Every structure is written in C-alpha cells, then in structure tokens.
Amino acid sequence: MxxxxxxxxxxxxxxxxxxxxxxxxxxxxxxxxxxxxxxxxxxxxxxxxxxxxxxxxxxxxxxxxxxxxxxxxxxxxxxxxxxxxxxxxxxxxxxxxxxxxxxxxxxxxxxxxxxxxxxxxxxxxxxxxxxxxxxxxxxxxxxxxxxxxxxxxxxxxxRGEWTGTMALTEPQAGSSLADVKTRATPAPDGSWRIQGSKIFISGGDQDFTENVVHLTLARIEGAEGGTRGISLFAVPSRRPEGDALVPNDVSVAGVIHKIGWRGLPSLVLNYGEAGDCRGWLVGQPGRGLACMFQMMNEARIMVGLNGVATASVAYHEALAYARERPQGRPAWAKDASRPQSPIIEHADVRRMLLRQKAIVEGGLSLLLSASYQADLAGHAPDAATRERASRLLDLLTPIAKTFPAEKGFESNALALQIHGGYGYSSEYSPESWLRDQKLNSIHEGTTGIQGLDLLGRKVIAGEGAALRAFQEEVDATVERARAAGVEAAWCDALRGALDEAATLTMELAARGLAGEVEAMLRHSADFLELFSVLAVAWRWLDQAAAAREGLKRGADGQDFYEGKLAAAQYWFAVEVPRVALLAKLCRTAEDSYARMRPEWF
Ligand SMILES: Cc1cc2nc3c(=O)[nH]c(=O)nc-3n(C[C@H](O)[C@H](O)[C@H](O)COP(=O)(O)OP(=O)(O)OC[C@H]3O[C@@H](n4cnc5c(N)ncnc54)[C@H](O)[C@@H]3O)c2cc1C
Missing domain, CATH: 1.10.540.10 (Acyl-CoA dehydrogenase/oxidase, N-terminal domain)
Incomplete structure (x- = not known):
C-alpha cells in the first residue's frame, strides 16, 4: 500500500x-x-x-x-x-x-x-x-x-491506563432506552451483580490497555419500568481484588462487522453469564439516564465534530485532486490541441467544492459556537449567564449533532464524485470516509430522534427562553455584519428566516398544547433541517462579517477572505430560501406519509 x-x-x-x-x-x-x-x-x-x-x-x-x-x-x-x-x-x-x-x-x-x-x-x-x-x-x-x-x-x-465505553444499547433498546432490560441486584459487599446483554458497544474490548470500564445502564431489581427505573453502573472488564485484576464475568459474544470506523470494534457484550459480574452504582438509583445524558450530550457534540472532521479531510483530498487532475477543456475552448484543464476549472466541479467548503466550515463554526456556550455554561462567574448559555447549548446540541452528520454525508459523497471513477475505487480514500460518516446520523440518537428532541423539548423549554437567547445571538451577529458592510440582503434574509422560525415554533407549540401532538411533531425532521439551515446561515453571516473586517484592516490573505464571502453568498443563495418550504411543510402538517398506511407500500 x-x-x-x-x-x-x-x-x-x-x-x-x-x-x-x-x-x-x-x-x-x-x-x-x-x-x-x-x-x-x-x-x-x-x-x-x-x-x-x-x-x-x-x-x-x-x-x-x-x-x-x-x-x-x-x-x-x-x-x-x-x-x-x-x-x-x-x-x-x-x-x-x-x-x-x-x-x-x-x-x-x-x-x-x-x-x-x-x-x-x-x-x-x-x-x-x-x-x-x-x-x-x-x-x-x-x-x-x-x-x-x-x-x-x-x-x-x-491517566490513559484503561479505556472506557458507554454501554446503553440492547437489541430491543436502541432509540428507546426506556426498554433497557439489563438487571442489577444488590450484593452484601456494597457492589451490584449485573446480568444482561448489550450490543454495538464501541471499544468494548481491545488489547492495548489492561482493562476497559463500561458505563452501563441497568435496571435495579424491582425498579419501576420506563426511564425512571434505570440506573448507571461502572462495570470493569477486570475488577480489582487486592493488588490484582481478575476477570469480571463480562464476555465478548461477538464483533459487529461494520462498514466504517473499522479500527474501533463494536461488540456484543454479555454480563454475568457465570453470575459473577460486579458493578458499582454511579449517581443515585433511578437517575442513570439523567447522569448518562451528561455523557450523551458531550458525545453529541463530539459526533458533530466527527462529522465536520470526516467531511473536512475528504474536502481537502478532493480539492487537491481537482487542482491536479487534467480532464477536458473549457466549453468555449474545445480545441483538442490545447492541453487539458485541471478539473477545478470546470464550474460544476467548483460547485461541488464550494458546497463542501460551505458545509465543512459552516459546520465547524456551528460546533465552535456550541462549545463556546458549553464553556460559558460551565465557567461563567454569574448564574444568569451560566443558565442562559446552558439553555442555548441545549437548543444547539441536536442541530450541532445532526447538521454535520447529514450534510457531512452529502459533502463526503461530493468528494467522491470529484474523483470520478477513481472515487468509486477503494484505492482512493473518499469511499472510506463516506462509510465512516454514515454512522454519525445513527449513533448517539438518530436524526429522527434528534428532530423529536429539538421540536418536542429543546425549542420550547423554559417557555421559549432558549429560543429567545438564540434570537439575541443572531441579532448581535446581524448588527456586526451590518457594521462591517456585509451585503444587506444577507442580513435581511437571516432576520427573515429567524422570524419565520420563531413564529413557526409558537404555532407548533400551540398545536401541541391543543392536544394535536402528532400533527405538531409530524415534520420534526424538517423542523430540524430548517433550524440547521438557519443556524449555519447565522454562522456564515458571522464569518462574512469577520472576512469584511479582515479585508478592511488590510489583513494578510485577501484570497482567503474572498473565499469566505463567496461561501457565505452560496449559503444565502442556495440554502436559506429553503427555510420557507420547510416551514410550510411543518405549518401545514403536510400529511402524505402520515396517511400512508403500511400496507400501501
Ligand atoms: C457502529 C455503531 C457503534 C455504536 N456504538 C455504541 C456504543 O458505543 N454504545 C451504545 O450504547 N450504543 C452504540 N451504538 C448503538 C446506537 O446508539 C444505536 O444503533 C442507535 O441508537 C439506534 O438504535 P437501533 O440501532 O436499535 O435502531 P432503532 O432504534 O431500531 O431505529 C431504527 C430506525 O427507526 C427510527 N426510530 C426509532 N424509534 C423512533 C421513534 N420513536 N420515532 C421516530 N423514529 C424512530 C430511527 O430513527 C431509525 O431510523 C452503536 C451503533 C453502531 C451502528
């Protein structure tokens, strides 16, 4: 190789x-x-x-x-x-x-x-x-x-001596963690005996450290059903006894053969087949899912970053390829005696590159904004700032997880497309990044689940406090952009899309309050997409403002700033107009798939 x-x-x-x-x-x-x-x-x-x-x-x-x-x-x-x-x-x-x-x-x-x-x-x-x-x-x-x-x-x-996992999923409990069945029974020594089976546990075993600790969701014997009966346990593969580590009755029952992320095993784990698997309670009994949400929310930001990173490496590969791959000539110069042009000179190839740039750099900007709010939520000295940031982070999390996963997949497909037939070959890497990227819309809550989370919980939480904080952030960016001399049409378009989203949210919330929950949530995936387009437009307007400021300062890198402005223009021309259609689908509760009966397929 x-x-x-x-x-x-x-x-x-x-x-x-x-x-x-x-x-x-x-x-x-x-x-x-x-x-x-x-x-x-x-x-x-x-x-x-x-x-x-x-x-x-x-x-x-x-x-x-x-x-x-x-x-x-x-x-x-x-x-x-x-x-x-x-x-x-x-x-x-x-x-x-x-x-x-x-x-x-x-x-x-x-x-x-x-x-x-x-x-x-x-x-x-x-x-x-x-x-x-x-x-x-x-x-x-x-x-x-x-x-x-x-x-x-x-x-x-x-210290990096052992590694950890998150062990939530069971065959019948994927999106629906309320159905977790793994059991925990108290033992006289203060630990718990764990029995059950988990599936897809990433990093569940490896041979480069001596131990793996599984943060495992299980139901204490006799606990109520549903999410409130679930507790969290630390369950090591090998448990400490005196100075030694002894096997803890956690066994690997199989390895999932995956299409991507192939350096990281995802496993079926059996706990307590010999009745000797010990776990230690983490947090309060019955609060396991609430505790785990800390890890899942961090993991969702991490998944968003995975999406950006996987789209980014492929974008840079496609960019280098497009600069050096000669093929064809411009439409207005078909003279075969002319040397072939590098494919980056074809407008359609630049379309594919610019779309990738808009997704990758817009996505990175979104992830950094979410992380910035996480920093304020954890470290601002005053409680009001912490609370506001925390609400904003909650609102941004499903968007920051999903946008890079869904649009990143499209971006990875474009990187492959730019490689033409060679992209379809495993001699080149774009196909492997495409395979890697697909997982990001599945793990840590599928896109469907993120849509329900955004519309059913996050956007209406605190009587709209998170949405108000988001509006303030967007307003501040619009102000910055106007002051920097960014195109007024982009500023107006962002304000218009924001108003549309806010009005729509109130209408859908009212529909939910009126008991029409199914109609409220029917287009939750479209609602999530609408917010993704909007949030990334916000990030592109901010980048356009910084680019204009850089140009005014005469800072180094005129080409870099011009590229930023072209990508912002692209987002406002191609994506922002979609907000109106997405809002219409949500508002009218368009019912094609709602009335489609399973037997009609
Ligand atoms: C490679 C890989 C690594 C993983 N790593 C881990 C790990 O380390 N730890 C761990 O605990 N888990 C892990 N998972 C599991 C992952 O989190 C689940 O696969 C995911 O939550 C989806 O669950 P499921 O596979 O059972 O699909 P299902 O929940 O059966 O979903 C199938 C489809 O139905 C949709 N759907 C389900 N319920 C609803 C609903 N209520 N409303 C609307 N749509 C719905 C989903 O969106 C999806 O499209 C991993 C999975 C994979 C593939």
Whole structure:
C-alpha cells in the first residue's frame, strides 16, 4: 500500500480565523477558570495536535480500515498501531485538558479542545474514538462517582491506563432506552451483580490497555419500568481484588462487522453469564439516564465534530485532486490541441467544492459556537449567564449533532464524485470516509430522534427562553455584519428566516398544547433541517462579517477572505430560501406519509 498523499485534515488558516476572528475565543480567557490560557498556549496545543494527527494518525488510517479487529479465543485483537497511537494521544493531554487541576487537568476551554480534537478525528476517526469514549466515561465518574469509584476507575481512565465505553444499547433498546432490560441486584459487599446483554458497544474490548470500564445502564431489581427505573453502573472488564485484576464475568459474544470506523470494534457484550459480574452504582438509583445524558450530550457534540472532521479531510483530498487532475477543456475552448484543464476549472466541479467548503466550515463554526456556550455554561462567574448559555447549548446540541452528520454525508459523497471513477475505487480514500460518516446520523440518537428532541423539548423549554437567547445571538451577529458592510440582503434574509422560525415554533407549540401532538411533531425532521439551515446561515453571516473586517484592516490573505464571502453568498443563495418550504411543510402538517398506511407500500 502506498503512503497517502499529505492532507492538512483541517485548514490551519480557517481554524485560526474561526477561533480568533469569528469567535474571539480570547474573551474566554478573562474568566477566572481560564485565566492561565492565552493565544500562545492555544497555538502550542494546536501545533502539537496537528503534528501528531498528520504524522502519526493519518498515515495509519487506511491500514486500520483494511485490517479491522479480530475476535479470537474470547478476546478482541485490534490493530497493533493502536498501542502507540493511544499513548501518543494521551501524551497530548487531551484526556484531562478541559478538567480542573484536582483531577490533573488545566481548565482548557472546550472551544479550543474541540478544534484540537477535530484534527485527531480527521486524521483517524477510529483511533480518536477510544479517546473520546474514555474522556466521556471518566468525566461521568468525576461528576457522579463515589470517592472509591473515582479513585479506582476515574483516575486510571484519565491517566490513559484503561479505556472506557458507554454501554446503553440492547437489541430491543436502541432509540428507546426506556426498554433497557439489563438487571442489577444488590450484593452484601456494597457492589451490584449485573446480568444482561448489550450490543454495538464501541471499544468494548481491545488489547492495548489492561482493562476497559463500561458505563452501563441497568435496571435495579424491582425498579419501576420506563426511564425512571434505570440506573448507571461502572462495570470493569477486570475488577480489582487486592493488588490484582481478575476477570469480571463480562464476555465478548461477538464483533459487529461494520462498514466504517473499522479500527474501533463494536461488540456484543454479555454480563454475568457465570453470575459473577460486579458493578458499582454511579449517581443515585433511578437517575442513570439523567447522569448518562451528561455523557450523551458531550458525545453529541463530539459526533458533530466527527462529522465536520470526516467531511473536512475528504474536502481537502478532493480539492487537491481537482487542482491536479487534467480532464477536458473549457466549453468555449474545445480545441483538442490545447492541453487539458485541471478539473477545478470546470464550474460544476467548483460547485461541488464550494458546497463542501460551505458545509465543512459552516459546520465547524456551528460546533465552535456550541462549545463556546458549553464553556460559558460551565465557567461563567454569574448564574444568569451560566443558565442562559446552558439553555442555548441545549437548543444547539441536536442541530450541532445532526447538521454535520447529514450534510457531512452529502459533502463526503461530493468528494467522491470529484474523483470520478477513481472515487468509486477503494484505492482512493473518499469511499472510506463516506462509510465512516454514515454512522454519525445513527449513533448517539438518530436524526429522527434528534428532530423529536429539538421540536418536542429543546425549542420550547423554559417557555421559549432558549429560543429567545438564540434570537439575541443572531441579532448581535446581524448588527456586526451590518457594521462591517456585509451585503444587506444577507442580513435581511437571516432576520427573515429567524422570524419565520420563531413564529413557526409558537404555532407548533400551540398545536401541541391543543392536544394535536402528532400533527405538531409530524415534520420534526424538517423542523430540524430548517433550524440547521438557519443556524449555519447565522454562522456564515458571522464569518462574512469577520472576512469584511479582515479585508478592511488590510489583513494578510485577501484570497482567503474572498473565499469566505463567496461561501457565505452560496449559503444565502442556495440554502436559506429553503427555510420557507420547510416551514410550510411543518405549518401545514403536510400529511402524505402520515396517511400512508403500511400496507400501501
Ligand atoms: C457502529 C455503531 C457503534 C455504536 N456504538 C455504541 C456504543 O458505543 N454504545 C451504545 O450504547 N450504543 C452504540 N451504538 C448503538 C446506537 O446508539 C444505536 O444503533 C442507535 O441508537 C439506534 O438504535 P437501533 O440501532 O436499535 O435502531 P432503532 O432504534 O431500531 O431505529 C431504527 C430506525 O427507526 C427510527 N426510530 C426509532 N424509534 C423512533 C421513534 N420513536 N420515532 C421516530 N423514529 C424512530 C430511527 O430513527 C431509525 O431510523 C452503536 C451503533 C453502531 C451502528
């Protein structure tokens, strides 16, 4: 296998622009928790992360895709490169970076952590998967674990000695976690005996650390049905006894043969087949799902970043290919004696590239805005700011998870398309990124579930407080854009789309209050799409404003700023007009699939 051509994974210029010119991340450094950070510390972290992603993670990506984990003698053997890769990622400090010093962290803003992580994801999504899962599991134990649980499990996860998983899904309980059946019974020593089966557990076994800790949802014997009867347990594959680690009766029953993310095994796990699987309660009994939501919400932001990163690496590959692949001549110069043009000179190829750029950079901007709100929600000194940010983050989470997953898939398909017939061959990487990307609309709550979450909960929460906060953010951006001299038509279009969304939300909420819940929620996927188009238009207007400001300052990189303005123009010309159609579908409760009976198909 030949070495892959170098790929920047993400554009460094764009990352700097998004962090410093669009978001002004340095405003966060004035918060007491973040006071130790500065533009210099951010640059150092980004430098080391980029270097590792490009030099170590990316070159092993294809090999891991081609040689997925092997299940032998009850254990899973993963790609041998993972031992060094995992150690290298741990050395970068990203496991604890955002956490407080008490657990070995440095209170790095999530906004910075997110963009650093995106390089790792773009380099090798599966390898990053182990780190992301471990980070989420350790954080859950930090917040909800007893001192013993923290000391025994969390510290080793944060030190990178063990890895973690989230073990929610069961065959009958995927989207519907209320149907979890795994059981927990109290044992005299204070632990719990766990019995049941989980499916699709990513990172559920591997051979590069000595232990894996599964954050497992189970129902305490006799607990009520539904979500309120579910509790959370830390269940290690091997449990500590004295100074030794002994098997904990968690066995791998099978490996799922996946079409993507092939370096990270997703497993069927059986707990307690021999009646000797011990777990330790995390948080209060019956509050398991509430605790797990912390991990799931973090994971949803992470999935959104996965989507952006996977679309980004493919976009950069397609861009390089389009610059060097000669094919055909311009329509007005068909003279065969002329040399062929690089395909980037064909307008339709630039259409495909610009759409990818708009999705990738719009998506990154959205994820950084959500992360920024997470930073305020966790670290702003005053309660009102924390609450507002928390509501806004709640509203943005289903959008930030879904937009990069759904549009990222389209973006990945365009990267393949630009490669023509070669893109359809496994000699080239775009097909593998397309396979990887597809998972992002499925795990951590499918797109359907995210739509229901946005319309049924998030957008109407707190009597519309989150929506009001979103409106304020958009208004501030419109003001910035007008002051910077951005096209008035774009500013007006964004304001118009926002008003449309707000009015529609009130109408749908009223329909729900009137008892017409099915009609309210019928087009929840379209409602989510409408908000995605709107939120990304907001992010593109902000980028257009920063680009105009940069041009006025005479800052370096005129081409870069012009590219930003063209991408913003594209979004306002092609996507924003769709808001009206999507709103109409939701408002009229258009009923083609509602009245379609299963037997009519
Ligand atoms: C590669 C991979 C890795 C995974 N990793 C993990 C992991 O580490 N830990 C873990 O716990 N789980 C993991 N999962 C499981 C994943 O979270 C579930 O697959 C996902 O939640 C969907 O559940 P399901 O597969 O049972 O599909 P279903 O819930 O059966 O959904 C099937 C379809 O029906 C739709 N649907 C279902 N219910 C509704 C509803 N109420 N309203 C509207 N539409 C609905 C869905 O949107 C979907 O399109 C992983 C899955 C995969 C494929």
């Amino acid at each position: 030949s070495a892959p051509r170098p790929n920047p994974l993400l554009s460094d210029r764009d990352v700097d622009f998004q962090l410093h010119e669009v978001q002004a991340v340095s405003r966060l450094f004035s918060l007491p928790d973040f006071a130790d950070h500065s533009r210099d510390t951010v640059s150092l972290l980004l430098e080391s992360t980029r270097r590792f992603a490009r030099a170590e993670l990316y070159p092993t990506y294809r090999a891991m895709d081609e040689a997925p984990p092997v299940f032998e003698h009850g254990r899973v053997r993963v790609h041998p490169a993972l031992r060094a890769l995992y150690a290298g990622m741990v050395d970068l400090g990203l496991l604890t970076a955002t956490r407080p010093p008490e657990v070995g962290g440095q209170h790095l803003p999530l906004t910075v952590h997110a963009v650093a992580s995106a390089y790792l994801m773009a380099g090798n999504l599966s390898a990053y998967g182990y780190l992301g899962l471990t980070l989420g599991a350790a954080h859950l134990l930090e917040v909800f674990g007893s001192p013993w649980v923290r000391d025994t499990f969390m510290t080793r996860l944060y």
